[in-house]
Amino acid sequence: MAQTSSITTLFIDIGGVLLTNGWDRAARKLAASTFSLDPIEFEERHHLTFDTYEEGKLTMDEYLNRIVFYEDRSFTRDTFKEFMFSRTEPYDEMIEMVCRLKEKYGLKIAIVNNEGRELNQYRITTFGINKFVDFFISSCFVHFRKPDADIFRIALDIAFVQPKEVLYIEDRAMFVSVAEGLGINGLLHVDYASTKEKLASHGLIL
Structure with a gap:
């Protein structure tokens, strides 16, 4: 289609847009309760080291060594990892909408x-994000x-597009504002219905 x-x-975030946030504050609170961890210490250790993990400078095992397995536990590392992975759910309507937009308008994603x-990697492959994203x-790949x-400048270079496109x-x-500061069009996602309306205002109509 023309x-x-x-x-x-389209530049798209995953957590909060295509999938639930996964390993967010609510998930960590539940983890602390489920595994009988000190919630205050657990959260403090998380905040001290999670940025480094997200930047691809720590493996998950190294991250867990710092926040959980710095002392002996009654549960295994694999059990805790399985809990972390289990926190993700898809927003099926959003995934379907992005796929339809890609097909209709020939968009790069x-x-x-x-x-x-x-x-x-778990979230991308388990929920098929890799099947429609280019x-x-x-952050774990580009270290920003x-x-x-x-990270947005790198994205523009990799996609080989101008910000206005x-x-x-x-x-x-905040992240929308940072992108807009580079000339990228921003769309603050709240829910499926409002995002569909905002997309139409950019000429992307389903």
């Missing part, structure tokens, strides 16, 4: 997200994480 929009490329490598500019503007779909206002 292009009817100036947008040629790029993921721009903050995620540790093992969680990222590029993955994930939002809100660092360089890109629409960035993200559920965090």
Whole structure:
């Protein structure tokens, strides 16, 4: 179909847009309860080291050594990992919408997200994100994480597009603002219905 929009490329976050956030505060709170961890110490250790994990500078095992397995536990590392992976659920309507937009308008699709490598790979493959996405500019791959503007610059280079050609779909206002500061069109995602309306305002109509 002929292009009817100036947008040629979508940059999309995963957590909060295509999938649930996965290993977020609520999941960690549940983990602390499930595995009888001190919730305050667990959360503090997480915040001290998680950025490094998301930037691809730690493996999941190294991250877990710092936040959980710095002392003997009554549960195994594999059991804890399985719990972490189990926290993800898909937003099927959003995934379907992105696939339809790609097919209808011939869009390039790029993921721009903050995620540790093992969680990222699990979430991408388990929920079929790799089946319709062209590029993955994930923090664990490029060693920059939002809100660092360089992750968006790298995404523009990899996708080989100008900022004005890109629409960035993200559920965090700060990250949208950073992208808009580079000339990228921003779309703050709240829910499926409002995002569908906002897409139409950019000429991407389903």
